[in-house]
Amino acid sequence: MSQTPQGASGDRRVLKIGTRGSRLARSQSAMTAALIEQVTGLPTELVIVHTDGDDLSIPLSAPPRPGAFVARLRDVLLDGEVDIAVHSFKDLPFAPMPGLSVVAVPQRAAALDALVSRDALGLDELPAGSKVGTSSPRRASALLRYRDDLEIVPIRGNVDTRIRKVREGRVDAAVLAAAGLERLGLHDEITELIDPKVIVPAPAQGALAVEMRTDDPLAATVAQINDHDTRIQVAAERQVLTGVQATCTTAIGAHSVLQGYSLTLMADLTDHMGVAHAHVARTIGLRRGDPTDDARALGESVAEQLLERP
Template sequence: MSQTAAAAPLRLGTRGSLLARTQSQQVADSITAATGRAVDLVVVRTEGDDLTVPLDSPSRPGAFAAALRDALLDGRIDLAVHSFKDLPSAPLPGLTVTAIPPRADPRDAWCSRDGLGLAGLPAGAKVGTSSPRRAAGLRRARPDLEVVAIRGNVDTRLRKVAEAQVDAAVLAAAGLLRLGRQAAITEFIDPGVLLPAPAQGALAVECRSGELTDELGAIDDARTRLAVTAERAILAGIEATCTTAVGALATWIDEDRLELTVEVSGHRGIVFERISRTGRVGSSSQATALGLAICVELAPKMS
């Protein structure tokens, strides 16, 4: 037996929801397939799992990630899997996102009870989302709809649609696809109507700095890393908070050129702005520069 195969299993920290455990298991399986190293899941309850805590006022930024990061820093786990869109933009000293696996579909998904799309839902219908970004986009596209706040895991939100608490809900397509719930998707929302959150559809595999570089490097996807780096540069550049309505999507248009589109609503004097830029990107610094170039354009519009 090789030294790698004989090593103790890695302890992978995950939130307890079905989606979190599913995507964490997918990462665990990828690590084992690439390296032969066994990986065990360790469920960690996070502050974001407490539905009594409003998303707009968590006790700490990154409510879904904070407890996992604590467990990493104190040695209870060896690595953690986050939905990258839930990870704060500022790095935490002592921790590194060592792997970003290939991205799933970044778009938002429209899930309606009667099979009606965004354009077909009647005026006054209720659409559920707890995301300021999605709410702002829905109000732009269909100001005649009533946007109501709903929370909970994927099944909870879909049940609220089925039970007519709302007529439709907007969820991340990636989560539904990872759970095998594609039948719940009425339509994928065109990014021209509503841009996804920065790094939506991507997973961040975080560990203590300097550790597990070989194991996690084996599952890192370079093009996904560059795309989400460009998108997430926007968050720091405009000083976004967890409640800022900001969407961003980076798309490869050839081997080394990336098109980044950003939209910001209701932030520091900006009512709504949508900007696209294209640049040659072959490194993380170039990806960051592409994102920050858009922030430079936005800066004069912010108060």
């Protein structure tokens, strides 16, 4: 039998990775588990955790429950039932959770939104009156700003369910995160990657947050799977959320591009009535010391600009 590698604390722990039960969550967690094993040599095990956010019996009209997808996962992490939680970073509320730290942000997958359309028509080719499925206020308001002749139809459910609604003709098209489609092997369903200026992606879309208890002696070991460039981009984008004090029903997008030491951040905010809209784009040069601070400062100033001109 092969020897179990030892952790930084010298114990022979199997790292328990808590994951939601959806196919997307399990695939993201399994990818992260494989990366942790490869980089650190520590053995891992997946533990499925049922969360409130997965409960489709709760109507869409019910009051929003901030962080429904992540709250229960965080509870079992704090309780010590699991050692690691893997979240879609865009689902994490901006407020830090006492006792927990995001120890690593692995290399990001696709950040953009994707159009999946029944007749393989692009966004510009959809006939007037086409039904486009999305329950995201950000996607809905951006779509209507670009094409006010489209009809937005709320659709919920996991990625597979939403794709099925397109195939069955309940909607003519749907907008989903490209990252989710790719992680599920559904890349071929993508009709078009949507220009990030047309629909500015959600802050941190496509990135994962690997969360552990702050006092876990293995946190520094797992932190080795961090991708520095992704972390810089996510820091800028998430700072926009903090800056505008967004909730999960705020129509806010933030998307950054890092080229060498040049970081460009674009962001988009639509007010709750869908009337006022602000779009800001700024580029800064990063210093070589701790670029994360520069990235946050950029996010902060972009947020201020967004709030200045609603």
